[in-house]
Each structure stands twice: as structure tokens, then as C-alpha cells.
Amino acid sequence: MTDTTRKQAAPCGTWTSPITAAVVAAGATxxxxxxxxxxxxxxxxxxxxxxxxxxxxxxxxxxxxxxxxxxxxxxxxxxxxxxxxxxxxxxxxxxxxxxxxxxxxxxxxxxxxxxxxxxxxxxxxxxxxxxxxxxxxxxxxxxxxxxxxxxxxxxxxxxxxxxxxxxxxxxxxxxxxxxxxxxxxxxxxxxxxxxxxxxxxxxxxxxxxxxxxxxxxxxxxxxxxxxxxxxxxxxxxxxxxxxxxxxxxxxxxxxxxxxxxxxxxxxxxxxxxxxxxxxxxxxRSAQEIVCTYIEDGVSQLARLDVRNGHLTPIATPYEQISELRVEGDTVALLGGAPTLAAEIACIDLATGQRNVLARSIEQLPDVSYLSVPQSIRYPSKGEKTADRTAYAFYYPPTNRDFAPQPGELPPLMVIGHGGPTSMAASTLKLATQFWTSRGIAVLDVNYGGSTGFGRAYRDLLKGQWGVVDVEDCVAGAQYLVDNDLVDRERLVIRGGSAGGLTTLCALAFHDVFKAGASYYGVSDLKGLDADSHKFESHYNEYLIAPKESADRVYAERSPINHTDKLHRPMIFFQGLDDKVVPPPQSEVMVSALRARGVPVAYITLAGEGHGFRKADSIVRTLEAELYFYLRVFGIPVPESLPPIDIENLAA
CATH class of the missing domain: 2.120.10.30 (TolB, C-terminal domain)
Structure with a gap:
């Protein structure tokens, strides 16, 4: 057990961490x-x-x-x-x-x-x-x-x-x-x-x-x-x-x-x-299937007898399993857990032996710097939506060398995953630990519409994108505030792609979050329809509204039409080669905030598409986002952190 009496008290967000942006970029394959x-x-x-x-x-x-x-x-x-x-x-x-x-x-x-x-x-x-x-x-x-x-x-x-x-x-x-x-x-x-x-x-x-x-x-x-x-x-x-x-x-x-x-x-x-x-x-044979399945957001591995439907658990350290392949007694899979980054493993069903063949992160940080998430469920509702239960993983700030100053509650970063029909999992992600090891709590939300909780939960987002997902993110932040776990004056929200729309809507239509970050996020739903590729070209008919009523709902729900309601600082990240959510989706939003005098930063990345793959892009975006939050919250900025241009910050 870590001796908390030997920890140094320091403002949350300034803690020194071995999990640098370079480690995040280089360490995750x-x-x-x-x-x-x-x-x-x-x-x-x-x-x-x-x-x-x-x-x-x-x-x-x-x-x-x-x-x-x-x-x-x-x-x-x-x-x-x-x-x-x-x-x-x-x-x-x-x-x-x-x-x-x-x-x-x-x-x-x-x-x-x-x-x-x-x-x-x-x-x-x-x-x-x-x-x-x-x-x-x-x-x-x-x-x-x-x-x-x-x-x-x-x-x-x-x-x-x-x-x-x-x-x-x-x-x-x-x-x-x-x-x-x-x-x-x-x-x-x-x-x-x-x-x-x-x-x-x-x-x-x-x-x-x-x-x-x-x-x-x-x-x-x-x-x-x-x-x-x-x-x-x-x-x-x-x-x-x-x-x-x-x-x-x-x-x-x-x-x-x-x-x-x-x-x-x-x-x-x-x-x-x-x-x-x-x-x-x-x-494994004509009579036996090896399968993985998800219950309450956590993966299980089991043998399934197809004759009677009986499941026999297979012990693994993993809480997220995918890419499952079976050949005789050999099972190969991609697995991860809160203190295990994604790894390729083989399991011998005859002996139970597990061999790790490849790790996405070869050199893991000491576990004393890692935040182990708590799976939480909490009440959520909105003005026009029914009461429901939402799900999330809560990561408390963790660093063996530092603790908050006396009486200080940590800032909170709420993450809305992309998709939006996707799922937040608890597998170790250095990009999350980058924040928690610096004293910033993280809430990774499986809002209504997420996979892993059945079709009814997935269909909560039907016609409600930008509403239910936002309400569940807001309710999650409020739940942690009400339980005295985070500082209500330092709540931020971030998301990429569909999660970017969640971020923008949360800041436009609610007054809970104090800042936000949009990674190639959707701001103009009508523009998304015009620019979208074939696969998703009709997705909004499910997420938002049928074509006959789409224009009205798009106008009501698109953040670009409600910039007058935005008064919180924002930072935008955009790949210039993005064909899924093209650069104009970010550019029109940045221009609107700039014109209104709202603090805003805009980081573009040449040669990047929908999701950033290059190591230097990962380093640049993480460091820029950290710098942005420290500046807008008045937290001392380390000299080693490269500065970025934040327009209208003095105002």
C-alpha cells in the first residue's frame, strides 16, 4: 500500500507523471x-x-x-x-x-x-x-x-x-x-x-x-x-x-x-x-463453441455446449475481449483490463495455459501511477426524456508521488465516446492515464445508445442524438459533484467524432461544463449529411429525424446554430484529410466562437484523417489540450509544455 503521508501536496493538473504525451504516442501499438x-x-x-x-x-x-x-x-x-x-x-x-x-x-x-x-x-x-x-x-x-x-x-x-x-x-x-x-x-x-x-x-x-x-x-x-x-x-x-x-x-x-x-x-x-x-x-468442434460475451459492459470468455446451451467460464485476466479466433484447443484473442493494455494472447484449452504474444504497450508504467476505474451506474433524465439508468467508468486521480492540496477537489474530464453506437471499455489506455496521473479525474460514459447493454438501451438514441447522450454525460458529472468527488467549477467535456457533437451540445444547451475539447467533432448536422460518405449518409435519419422533418430538428440541435449560447472556452482538433467529418465542421465553429469573443484554440493536422495515427500528432494534441485546460483554469503551466495560441483568452 502506498504511504500517502509521503506524498507531495500539489494543485491537481500539475502533478509530474512518467506518462508523458510521448509515452502515450510511442507506447501504444x-x-x-x-x-x-x-x-x-x-x-x-x-x-x-x-x-x-x-x-x-x-x-x-x-x-x-x-x-x-x-x-x-x-x-x-x-x-x-x-x-x-x-x-x-x-x-x-x-x-x-x-x-x-x-x-x-x-x-x-x-x-x-x-x-x-x-x-x-x-x-x-x-x-x-x-x-x-x-x-x-x-x-x-x-x-x-x-x-x-x-x-x-x-x-x-x-x-x-x-x-x-x-x-x-x-x-x-x-x-x-x-x-x-x-x-x-x-x-x-x-x-x-x-x-x-x-x-x-x-x-x-x-x-x-x-x-x-x-x-x-x-x-x-x-x-x-x-x-x-x-x-x-x-x-x-x-x-x-x-x-x-x-x-x-x-x-x-x-x-x-x-x-x-x-x-x-x-x-x-x-x-x-x-x-x-x-x-x-x-x-472448438461441431458440439462446442468458444465465445466472448458482454454483461454490464464487461467481457466474459466461455465454452458453450451447443447441444444444451450451457456456458462454462474460462478464466482470464481480461475485462474486454475481441478478435476471438479458435482452432482446436487453441484460442487466440485481443484482450485488455484496467491494468493491462490491449494484448494478443493464446490460450490452450487443454492445459489452461495462457501465452501473451504481443502487447500494445511493451513497457507499462508502475501500477502506482495507474488509476483503476470503478464501474458506476447512476440516474439520468431530461426535460423530454424518461428517467433511466446510465453507465460509466470513473477513474479517480492516481499518482504515487502526489496528492491534492488540502481541501482541493480534482477537476473532472467527461468523455463521450464516438460512434455513437460504440462502447467505453475499461482496458488500460495511457491516453486516459495521462490525465489521471496529473490529478484530473476522468468519467468515461456509456450513454444511452451505447453497445453492450442490449438493443433497448442502444435504441435510446433513436431520434435523440445530441440529447440523451448529452443528458447522460451531464448527469454523470453532476453525480460525481453531488458525491463530493470532483470540483464543480472545473468540469470539462471532450469527445471525438460523434462524441464531438456530444461535447458541443453539452456546452451549448447546458451550463454544467466549464470548458471542452472537440476532436474532429460534428457541429452542423445538415452539413454532415451533405459531406458524409455512403456508409453513414443516412445514419442521421435514425439518430436525428426522418428526412421530412430533418431540417427543423437539425436546426434545433446543431451547435453551429446556437453559438450565442456558447460562452465556455473550447479547443478544436481537426485532421485536414478527414473524409468522415471534414474540416469545415470544425472551421465554422471556430470562426463563430472567434467572432463572439469566446476563448478558442484550433489545431489542424496535415496528413491525418478521421482519427490521429501519427506519433507527432498524438503528442501535439495531448500537450495542447493540457496546456489549454491549465490556462483557462488558471493552473500554473509547466515550462516544458509547448504553448499554443488561445484566441480571446484575455477577454
Whole structure:
């Protein structure tokens, strides 16, 4: 136990911490798309020092090798958010390269240079499977060559010679093509505007003819109000999938034309399809599934007997699990916990042994500098919305060397996650510990609309974006104030993308927060519709209002129309290459605040899109945000912190 009597009393926000912005930028390696094949484990690792390049790594017998040399970047922009950029099967690896949109083939042994297979250019690919019988890949193809408002999405085949064959078209979106073990059937998901895939998708099944065409395609599950994710074939050729038809994303199987529930439970065995390739279950055998599921925002790992629906827990140290792959007795996953940053691990089900193959942070700070979050639930409501319970993770300030001055309560940073159909998790994030180790408390909010709490909770945001999410953030801050945990005069709110709208609405329509930070945030809902890419081009019809009434609601809810209500200091961060929330969304807001004399700072980053990947960008934004808060709250600024220009601050 730390001896608090030896701690130095200092103003919150000024505590010296080993978790610097440079440590945050250099220490976190994004890990994604875990694959397991033939005993080898593969994954993508982001290289912030190389401009955010994704490279494919392989662990074979404890030795890790890099398979995609620089400058290859295993990343795709299908649906703009990408995912599903790599496939490992038999003796080859295929990956989509970000720079030229071409699909490349690589010898699995890692020898030789990658060989281009597709034309690239205006043609993007994701979510591949290997059709061995016809010596081709089947995947999601997004064609931007027509020059229309939006690209054309199809389910297509890519031959070894680069020949493209469209297999299914006519829907706005496709995902998850999966070939049966005997190679005779193909299952896939599709959906159409205005739905997003977590609102409603359709599961289709077709035979694969001898010539490779699809025959007798038929809808077997799903619809406008049923969201299906992750169809998979069991070893015995039974089709499984995850559906939220019960109100929770649960497992089902399709047999002899009938859909059967596998394990009814008030838990989430699936998640929203923001990116391709997500996996939350896999088959140990035809009778046993290894799965991860979420209860009250925390992941569990278990074996599931498909004959009786019985779950047997598998002990792990993780509270967040994703990217789950299963091969025999081997389970590979991406896991994290409050004192464990995201890591790739293998579990041997026969022995229970767990081996960590890769860590997103190789050198963790001493645990005495880490804040362990408390999972809290609290009452929330609004003038026009019903009483409800909201959820969040509360991180108290923690630093073994410092304590608040006598009588001082810490400032609070409230974080509204992006998405907004996403989820705040408790996995160790140095970006959060950057603040808590300096004496600033953090509340990471799972507001109404968040994943992990069932469909009814997710649908709380229907027509209420900018309302329910804001109310839950405001209520969370007030809950901590009422419990004498934080200083009511030093409450700040920050968020990125959709969380940026939450931030701006909280400052415009409520008088609780004293400052805010918007990372590529939405300020003009109508402008977002005009600028948005295909995947999200109708999302606001669900989040805000149908088109016939949208203009009125947009005007009421867009912060850009209510700058007269903004009088709290704000800082904006914007990637100049952002195609999801383009720079004008920030620029119009900054100009309005500047003209009104409200303290404002604007930081732009060349070469960055929706989310910052470069190490120097991460350092610059964190240090600028800290400097901004210290200045506006009159807290002494360390000489080592680079200054930024804050307009109107004297006023």
C-alpha cells in the first residue's frame, strides 16, 4: 500500500507523471485483426512512427516475424472504416494495400515480394474468403469508378489472374461472405439505406454452382428490425449467426430451414458492424463453441455446449475481449483490463495455459501511477426524456508521488465516446492515464445508445442524438459533484467524432461544463449529411429525424446554430484529410466562437484523417489540450509544455 503521508501536496493538473504525451504516442501499438491458421497466429500492428502503417505479423513457435515490408500498409477503406484487410489460407496471404487499393498475394512463408492481384485505383476490397474449388477470393468490393455520388458495393469474386466477377449486387451494402466447409454454399449479409447494420441486416444463403455462380439465393433470417452479425459455419456444415431478435445479440443456428436459439441470455455475443472481420466466437468442434460475451459492459470468455446451451467460464485476466479466433484447443484473442493494455494472447484449452504474444504497450508504467476505474451506474433524465439508468467508468486521480492540496477537489474530464453506437471499455489506455496521473479525474460514459447493454438501451438514441447522450454525460458529472468527488467549477467535456457533437451540445444547451475539447467533432448536422460518405449518409435519419422533418430538428440541435449560447472556452482538433467529418465542421465553429469573443484554440493536422495515427500528432494534441485546460483554469503551466495560441483568452 502506498504511504500517502509521503506524498507531495500539489494543485491537481500539475502533478509530474512518467506518462508523458510521448509515452502515450510511442507506447501504444494498435493491434487488430487476429487470425489463427495452422497453429500460426497472425495480427496487424499499427506503426505510429511510420505514419500509422499497418503491418502483418506472425507468431510461429514463439518467433514473431513481420510479413508485409514497408511501405506496404495492410489497410482498406471499404465503408471508410475498413477492417477485414487480410486473409491467411493454405500457403498464401492476401492483403489490401492502403496506398493503391490493390489486393496483394504473399507467400505464407514470408519469402518473396507481394504480388498484385487486383487492379486497385478506384476499386477497394475487404472481408475476403478463399473459394478453393474455383481458385478465387470472394469478398466485398467497393467500386468508385462510376463517378456518382456514392460508390457501388457488391459481393464479388477475384480470380488469381485479377478477373472480377460480380456475384451479388443490388443492395447498398454487403459483408461477411462465408463458404461452407464442403465449398458448396455461401452465406452473406446485406442491408440497404437508410438502415445501419446494427439496426437491420439480412442473412442470405445460396448454392455455389460448378461454374462459380450463385444459385437459389434465399433470405433465411433478418430484416429491417433485426440486426445479424458474424455468420459462421460449424465443422459439420451447420450455419450459425448472432441476432438481436430477442433484444440481445445472442447466438442462433439454421438447420433444415428453421432458426434455433443456442444460448438465450441477457448478454451481447456480438457487436455493431463498424469494421469488417469482427469475431466474438469460433468452433472448438461441431458440439462446442468458444465465445466472448458482454454483461454490464464487461467481457466474459466461455465454452458453450451447443447441444444444451450451457456456458462454462474460462478464466482470464481480461475485462474486454475481441478478435476471438479458435482452432482446436487453441484460442487466440485481443484482450485488455484496467491494468493491462490491449494484448494478443493464446490460450490452450487443454492445459489452461495462457501465452501473451504481443502487447500494445511493451513497457507499462508502475501500477502506482495507474488509476483503476470503478464501474458506476447512476440516474439520468431530461426535460423530454424518461428517467433511466446510465453507465460509466470513473477513474479517480492516481499518482504515487502526489496528492491534492488540502481541501482541493480534482477537476473532472467527461468523455463521450464516438460512434455513437460504440462502447467505453475499461482496458488500460495511457491516453486516459495521462490525465489521471496529473490529478484530473476522468468519467468515461456509456450513454444511452451505447453497445453492450442490449438493443433497448442502444435504441435510446433513436431520434435523440445530441440529447440523451448529452443528458447522460451531464448527469454523470453532476453525480460525481453531488458525491463530493470532483470540483464543480472545473468540469470539462471532450469527445471525438460523434462524441464531438456530444461535447458541443453539452456546452451549448447546458451550463454544467466549464470548458471542452472537440476532436474532429460534428457541429452542423445538415452539413454532415451533405459531406458524409455512403456508409453513414443516412445514419442521421435514425439518430436525428426522418428526412421530412430533418431540417427543423437539425436546426434545433446543431451547435453551429446556437453559438450565442456558447460562452465556455473550447479547443478544436481537426485532421485536414478527414473524409468522415471534414474540416469545415470544425472551421465554422471556430470562426463563430472567434467572432463572439469566446476563448478558442484550433489545431489542424496535415496528413491525418478521421482519427490521429501519427506519433507527432498524438503528442501535439495531448500537450495542447493540457496546456489549454491549465490556462483557462488558471493552473500554473509547466515550462516544458509547448504553448499554443488561445484566441480571446484575455477577454
Amino acid at each position: 494498435p493491434l487488430s485483426q487476429v487470425l489463427l491458421d495452422g497453429g500460426d497466429v497472425f495480427w496487424l500492428a499499427g506503426r505510429a512512427s511510420e505514419g500509422g502503417r499497418n503491418t502483418l505479423l506472425r507468431n510461429r513457435g514463439g518467433q514473431v516475424d513481420e510479413l508485409t515490408p514497408a511501405p506496404f500498409n495492410a489497410r482498406t477503406r471499404v465503408h471508410e472504416y475498413g477492417g477485414g484487410a487480410t486473409l491467411v489460407a493454405d500457403s498464401h496471404i492476401w492483403f489490401s494495400n492502403f496506398a493503391d487499393n490493390r489486393v496483394y498475394r504473399l507467400d505464407r512463408a514470408g519469402s518473396g515480394e507481394p504480388v498484385p492481384v487486383s487492379a486497385g485505383g478506384d476499386e477497394r476490397w475487404a472481408d475476403f474468403v478463399l473459394d478453393r474449388a474455383h481458385r478465387r477470393l470472394i469478398g466485398v468490393r467497393e467500386d468508385h469508378s462510376a463517378g456518382g455520388t456514392y460508390p457501388d458495393n457488391t459481393l464479388s469474386a477475384l480470380g488469381a489472374d485479377g478477373t472480377v466477377t460480380v456475384l451479388v449486387d443490388g443492395n447498398d451494402f454487403y459483408s461477411s461472405p462465408r463458404i461452407s466447409p464442403d465449398g458448396t454454399h455461401l452465406a452473406w449479409l446485406s442491408w440497404d439505406h437508410p438502415r445501419m447494420p446494427w439496426q437491420g441486416t439480412e442473412l442470405w444463403l445460396a448454392e455455389i454452382g460448378e461454374d462459380g455462380t450463385l444459385l437459389d439465393g434465399r433470405l433465411i433470417a433478418g430484416g429491417a428490425d433485426e440486426a445479424i452479425v458474424q455468420p459462421e459455419w460449424s465443422p459439420d456444415g451447420t450455419l450459425y449467426f448472432v441476432s438481436d431478435r430477442s433484444g440481445w445479440w445472442n447466438l442462433y443456428r439454421y438447420e433444415h430451414g428453421v432458426v434455433h436459439p443456442v444460448c438465450p441470455r441477457a448478454a451481447e455475443f456480438g457487436g455493431p458492424h463498424w469494421v469488417f472481420g469482427n469475431s466474438m466466437y469460433g468452433f
